[in-house]
Amino acid sequence: METRKVKETKDGADVKRFRERLKDKKKIVVKIGSSSLQHSETGDLDYTKLDVLVRELCDMRNRGKDVVLVTSGAIAVGKKAVNIKDIKHEEEDNPIAVKQACAAVGQARLMMTYQKIFAEYNQVAAQILMTKNTIVDNLNRYNAHNTFSELFKLGVIPIVNENDTVATYEIEIGDNDTLSAIVAALVDADLLILLSDIDGLYTDDPRQNKNAQFIEVVEELTDELMDMGKASTGSSVGTGGMNTKLIAAKIATSSNIDMIIANSKDIKVLHRILDGKNIGTLFVGNKETYFDLPEFVANMHNN
Numbered sequence: 001m002e003t004r005k006v007k008e009t010k011d012g013a014d015v016k017r018f019r020e021r022l023k024d025k026k027k028i029v030v031k032i033g034s035s036s037l038q039h040s041e042t043g044d045l046d047y048t049k050l051d052v053l054v055r056e057l058c059d060m061r062n063r064g065k066d067v068v069l070v071t072s073g074a075i076a077v078g079k080k081a082v083n084i085k086d087i088k089h090e091e092e093d094n095p096i097a098v099k100q101a102c103a104a105v106g107q108a109r110l111m112m113t114y115q116k117i118f119a120e121y122n123q124v125a126a127q128i129l130m131t132k133n134t135i136v137d138n139l140n141r142y143n144a145h146n147t148f149s150e151l152f153k154l155g156v157i158p159i160v161n162e163n164d165t166v167a168t169y170e171i172e173i174g175d176n177d178t179l180s181a182i183v184a185a186l187v188d189a190d191l192l193i194l195l196s197d198i199d200g201l202y203t204d205d206p207r208q209n210k211n212a213q214f215i216e217v218v219e220e221l222t223d224e225l226m227d228m229g230k231a232s233t234g235s236s237v238g239t240g241g242m243n244t245k246l247i248a249a250k251i252a253t254s255s256n257i258d259m260i261i262a263n264s265k266d267i268k269v270l271h272r273i274l275d276g277k278n279i280g281t282l283f284v285g286n287k288e289t290y291f292d293l294p295e296f297v298a299n300m301h302n303n
């Protein structure tokens, strides 16, 4: 049984009020990682999970919300399709090209699967592939923003991933936790939900430290909290571990967007979160900060 650690609110008020306001969120970005989409034993797609994910997203649309899905999985699905088990950097002449080739195969397959399931719920979905330049270049950013706005007006759910085949993978945005927060800031979302292979943020990696305590709410991302993720690596399938989730939290909360990390083992948590239930770790958006998105993305890997 996990020990829950509830951070006191600044004014001592009940943390429940932060959960209550989740009921009113209108524009929601949901991110799912590769490890959550696959069966861990075989690496094949978990269709049951994908089905529940799509159903939850369509139901959010039916509740009148604007919804974006940021999905990983292109490389993992591509690797499976061309029968590559491991991309070992020391054994490949050009490991990045191998990953990019896998992404080219896998992205199309992944979208095919999503399109099929979204169609079952009579929901139109779109694909948006982004690179660092989509945000840094003013005209690109303006066009991307307008495209999202039009898709929302049309009731379409945009499905986003990094354009791994043209991005220099690992030195551009590189992970979808960060990408999802960037997307949330770009579209002026009011909630970002990261579905992970863990319940939320702990005081330390609970897989390494049995005494790690669960943190229910983070009202202020202190340096101490940011350091909590730095040593982490995450699963063998996932890219960023907790570090990239905390970077995402920094981007989101500085843009006044609430963010939640929740466990993807039961994707039905999505509607429960929107019902104000106490699930996952909630990072509270900060109204007082100004966040310069293009500036941040331009300097991302220099920080």
Ligand SMILES: Nc1ncnc2c1ncn2[C@@H]1O[C@H](COP(=O)(O)OP(=O)(O)O)[C@@H](O)[C@H]1O
Residues within 6 Å of the ligand: 033, 034, 035, 036, 195, 196, 197, 198, 200, 201, 202, 203, 204, 205, 206, 207, 228, 229, 232, 233, 234, 235, 236, 237, 238, 239, 240, 241, 242
């Ligand atoms: N402080 C922490 N709190 C929670 N999980 C942590 C922490 N530090 C490291 N981790 C690890 O990060 C993992 C989640 O990252 P990752 O595997 O990249 O997830 P995903 O593929 O879902 O994005 C957890 O399974 C956990 O082992």
Ligand SMILES: N[C@@H](CCC(=O)OP(=O)(O)O)C(=O)O
Residues within 6 Å of the ligand: 032, 033, 034, 035, 071, 072, 073, 074, 075, 076, 103, 161, 162, 164, 174, 175, 176, 177, 237, 238, 239, 240, 241
């Ligand atoms: N863009 C890559 C995923 C990168 C990524 O961040 O993966 P993950 O840590 O599983 O969310 C892909 O689609 O394979």
